[in-house]
Amino acid sequence: TQLLEQSPQFLSIQEGENLTVYCNSSSVFSSLQWYRQEPGEGPVLLVTVVTGGEVKKLKRLTFQFGDARKDSSLHITAAQPGDTGLYLCAGPVNAGKSTFGDGTTLTVKP
Amino acid sequence: DAGVIQSPRHEVTEMGQEVTLRCKPISGHDYLFWYRQTMMRGLELLIYFNNNVPIDDSGMPEDRFSAKMPNASFSTLKIQPSEPRDSAVYFCASSPPVTFGPGTRLLVL
Numbered sequence: 001t002q003l004l005e006q007s008p009q010f011l012s013i014q015e016g017e018n019l020t021v022y023c024n025s026s027s028v029f030s031s032l033q034w035y036r037q038e039p040g041e042g043p044v045l046l047v048t049v050v051t052g053g054e055v056k057k058l059k060r061l062t063f064q065f066g067d068a069r070k071d072s073s074l075h076i077t078a079a080q081p082g083d084t085g086l087y088l089c090a091g092p093v094n095a096g097k098s099t100f101g102d103g104t105t106l107t108v109k110p
Numbered sequence: 111d112a113g114v115i116q117s118p119r120h121e122v123t124e125m126g127q128e129v130t131l132r133c134k135p136i137s138g139h140d141y142l143f144w145y146r147q148t149m150m151r152g153l154e155l156l157i158y159f160n161n162n163v164p165i166d167d168s169g170m171p172e173d174r175f176s177a178k179m180p181n182a183s184f185s186t187l188k189i190q191p192s193e194p195r196d197s198a199v200y201f202c203a204s205s206p207p208v209t210f211g212p213g214t215r216l217l218v219l
Binding site: 041043096098099100101102103 | 155158
């Protein structure tokens with residue numbers, strides 16, 4: 001079973017601070033996806049990283065895929081209350097199926 | 111596009127009752143997934159379909175759970191009989207790209 005471990009489990013910071021959350025596995029993934037889930041809603045796909053070492057930016061969010069394609073990180077610069085949510089990483093197990101990490105719950109206080 | 115549509119959004123029922131959750135995927139998506147989310151177990155894949163055919167139902171907890179996809183625009187997840195431990199948020203998603211519905215919050219008393 002390809003497991004994804006996310007850390008930290010919970011993170012509470014003040015508006016304007018920077019933060020990094022992690023997604024790690026002992027298995028190699030062909031790609032990894034990051035989602036954000038807001039309370040009462042379904043997860044929303046933010047980005048897919050495919051190439052080892054790849055860095056993708058989405059406004060204040062920077063996603064990196066590890067060189068060995070076993071891990072990924074999400075860095076948020078100058079966090080805002082609107083960034084509050086559950087951040088999930090997911091990796092494909094086969095053509096249709098993905099496995100999800102347990103997520104990092106981020107709270108950004110104004 | 112209205113996105114993935116799920117109904118009902120909330121369901122409260124009593125133990126032993128049948129529960130049917132419904133999903134309309136995004137038109138043109140050929141994969142459909144049913145997930146369950148709880149605090150204890152996170153997001154779990156129950157079953158997924160490709161072109162209306164069930165591909166992997168290994169995540170279905172037990173025989174009380176069943177899912178169907180009679181056509182490309184509709185799927186159901188049925189629990190019969192329901193139990194309190196089935197209380198969770200049930201998500202339907204379709205792909206590609208992966209798009210989740212808003213979920214059905216199920217409470218079994």
